[in-house]
């Protein structure tokens with residue numbers, strides 16, 4: 001136990017802070033030794049461009065770059081300028097020329113008990129080639145957008161890789177999203193194809209995805225085909241000529257397909273995320289820099305080795321699923337586990353059972369999942385040996401030290417370091433994170449990854465003193481950064497690079513740094529909620545509520561939740577002639593569920609006479625939040641009433 005002094009913005013706390021030193025065996029075996037790590041940090045500080053160039057040298061390129069970074073037109077940075085590559089060449093093609101041809105690439109676990117499949121690199125490569133040819137048979141070309149509306153199925157991974165292989169751009173929509181959300185994204189990206197499944201298993205139920213796609217398709221003018229994977233096998237209507245079975249397309253397809261030679265800056269995928277306006281943002285990632293960033297971080301942070309079974313529990317609908325369930329582990333030649341279902345199905349020890357079943361060595365999950373499983377006590381993990389685990393990870397939300405320590409003691413059995421990794425859909429790769437040889441402070445995401453330049457600043461861009469809270473910014477470009485917002489470069493520039501002076505990237509998070517240079521993430525600085533690690537814009541929720549005929553005004557705020565981290569509370573003012581009722585409450589919740597999907601968890605709907613506003617008529621959510629949480633509302637001089 002070490003006594004530490006920790007400062008927050010408003011108070012100075014003296015608390016007992018446990019720190020965890022790396023275990024000797026971890027230090028001996030780690031992909032990066034303590035001295036290499038120190039050297040990498042120095043190199044990244046001195047010349048981050050050279051640092052990333054060195055990482056890029058470890059991957060295969062059809063043609064090398066003329067210049068590593070083009071920063072002549074900020075914030076539209078280009079990496080590995082002039083280089084030719086394809087992420088799939090690095091994730092598959094190069095492995096099948098080695099002993100990895102027969103190595104298991106993906107272990108896929110279905111939710112129904114006992115159902116799993118293992119695909120070797122060669123088998124995956126063949127399937128990807130076949131599906132690439134299937135897409136080509138539908139005249140899909142380089143640059144076309146393909147929507148994927150499926151959870152963690154093997155076919156989802158195959159479809160992603162096939163798109164990338166031929167230079168098409170995938171756009172995954174989380175399978176928990178509604179028809180409305182799917183339609184909005186498909187239309188924004190102008191997707192030509194939607195790939196979905198008849199039904200998928202979730203929490204013991206079959207979710208009929210095809211039905212949701214049917215509803216979305218009422219208004220998806222750009223979609224020419226819907227490819228349907230037969231997963232649950234329930235009867236569905238395929239009479240619409242645009243609908244095709246996955247298996248039929250695959251049947252006649254050749255298993256040979258040339259990997260497209262692409263410019264390093266060629267788009268790889270679009271992934272929509274929530275922002276402060278009602279319109280979701282299409283974050284665009286590209287082949288070259290992205291593969292370098294995710295490769296370097298997985299190898300050093302998750303320490304992946306040739307013999308490891310690595311399991312990132314994220315759904316492919318989120319960026320973590322893209323970067324660290326599929327692409328990075330395959331680039332590293334690892335064996336990655338994909339689980340289709342719910343962590344509590346059929347019993348709350350499902351995750352521990354899967355760890356033992358496949359001998360998982362590295363487990364990467366979210367604080368919400370850990371909090372949820374912790375609720376069932378330590379007895380459940382104790383019934384499983386978990387002896388193969390050697391490294392743990394978490395991402396998506398702040399993890400408090402109590403939960404961190406529970407994870408460390410009960411799952412890692414005090415022998416697995418925990419990588420609390422901070423990053424975002426936009427960053428594409430881990431940004432502030434420990435490595436296995438770091439000293440760990442529960443609740444802190446440790447230090448910036450080598451080559452990443454981070455600061456905590458005030459509104460004017462001036463660094464704030466150690467211990468004080470401020471805006472988390474990234475000062476230099478990094479290779480896996482998003483390149484733009486799809487169809488909206490102006491918003492990309494304004495929302496991320498012009499909020500704080502100096503051209504720095506604004507993360508939207510608040511953070512503080514301690515005297516050791518460790519970062520403590522304190523949540524969002526903007527109107528974005530983090531519900532169980534999922535980003536939800538409060539404006540998106542308000543817009544849905546305002547579309548109800550009874551609602552005159554609405555304000556959504558986040559309130560703390562012991563399991564989900566945060567949930568939404570909505571204050572509504574009714575139009576004349578309407579009265580508060582349980583029925584109206586139910587209707588509003590159903591409307592949100594229908595329009596935004598189950599990821600938006602509503603704690604309460606409160607009917608109020610009016611909302612606190614500024615003199616210019618802007619709703620002051622800060623005041624609502626302060627009154628809800630019983631905290632100081634701050635400066636009230638602008639309040640109208």
Ligand code: PRX
Nearest residue numbers: 395396397398420421422423424425521535
């Ligand atoms: O607020 C931060 C939080 O999640 C946000 C990014 O969300 P998203 O783009 O959906 O990506 C999540 C997975 C990469 C951040 O702005 N966040 C992410 N990781 C952490 C975190 N907050 C605290 N600690 C983390 N480790």
